[in-house]
Amino acid sequence: MRRNIDNIEIKDPPIRELGKKRSCLKRSCSTGCGGIVIFIIASLIILKLSASPRQKELQTVPPNFPAAVPIYDIGNSDRIALIYGKEKGRWLEIAAYAPKLVVAPIVIIINDKLFPSSTTTDENRFSRFTRLLKEPVIDHRDTIQIDWTELTAEPRFVYDYYKKELEKSEFLIKPSQNSDRVKQFSFQKDSIEGAIFIEDNPENKGTDYLSLTVNF
Numbered sequence: 001m002r003r004n005i006d007n008i009e010i011k012d013p014p015i016r017e018l019g020k021k022r023s024c025l026k027r028s029c030s031t032g033c034g035g036i037v038i039f040i041i042a043s044l045i046i047l048k049l050s051a052s053p054r055q056k057e058l059q060t061v062p063p064n065f066p067a068a069v070p071i072y073d074i075g076n077s078d079r080i081a082l083i084y085g086k087e088k089g090r091w092l093e094i095a096a097y098a099p100k101l102v103v104a105p106i107v108i109i110i111n112d113k114l115f116p117s118s119t120t121t122d123e124n125r126f127s128r129f130t131r132l133l134k135e136p137v138i139d140h141r142d143t144i145q146i147d148w149t150e151l152t153a154e155p156r157f158v159y160d161y162y163k164k165e166l167e168k169s170e171f172l173i174k175p176s177q178n179s180d181r182v183k184q185f186s187f188q189k190d191s192i193e194g195a196i197f198i199e200d201n202p203e204n205k206g207t208d209y210l211s212l213t214v215n216f
Contacts, residue, residue: 055081065144066192066216070165072148072158079147085140141191141215151207155200158207159183162196192216 058080061071151158163173166187175185183198194214200207 054087055083058082061144061146062142064142064216066214068169068171068189069192069194069212069214069216070162070169071146071212072161072210073151073153074146076151077146077148079145081145081147083143085142139215143213143215145214146212148210149208151210152205153207154205155183155198155207158210159185159196159198162212 061074061080062082153161159178163185167173169189171187171189171192173185173187177184180202181200183200184196186193186195188194192214194212197209197211197213198207199209
């Protein structure tokens, strides 16, 4: 007697079913991780676009300006602009709080997987979590920029002056460019960092433009 094959249901083997479940799980994990990555990237883009700390124009350098940093002919400077560290970080830290809430647990979990320790406890994890949340995402130091134009001194003299005076104060000098038109270098000592930038047309006498930037 012939069997009715129309009502017979052919099921996938258990291994194939298991493979499907794993595939779904992978897709779910990928989607979840992708969403987190997109959220973090979007937050960073918004953070970058909205970061516009206000500059304050000064008549002279502030009292807390590091004495170890020399200033050439401050009386003839064209502009002294200051950005307070607290002004740079106040609401930017608030804007970065949400991404840190997402990233911090992931960092802790990955760290525990890669570097397991017998001393790891829930209390220890919570302590690391709060420490990551409190860690600043931007530089909170004050930044000052002093500009000069049409100085009577030649670019080579100005360049050598700053380099020698900073070396006397034991700053680490990192030259990056020294040509006829552009001369610049960065300097660093402890928490003080800065840069000298000189731009000049060799056909003109004196120095066309000088800029001193210091983070302190």
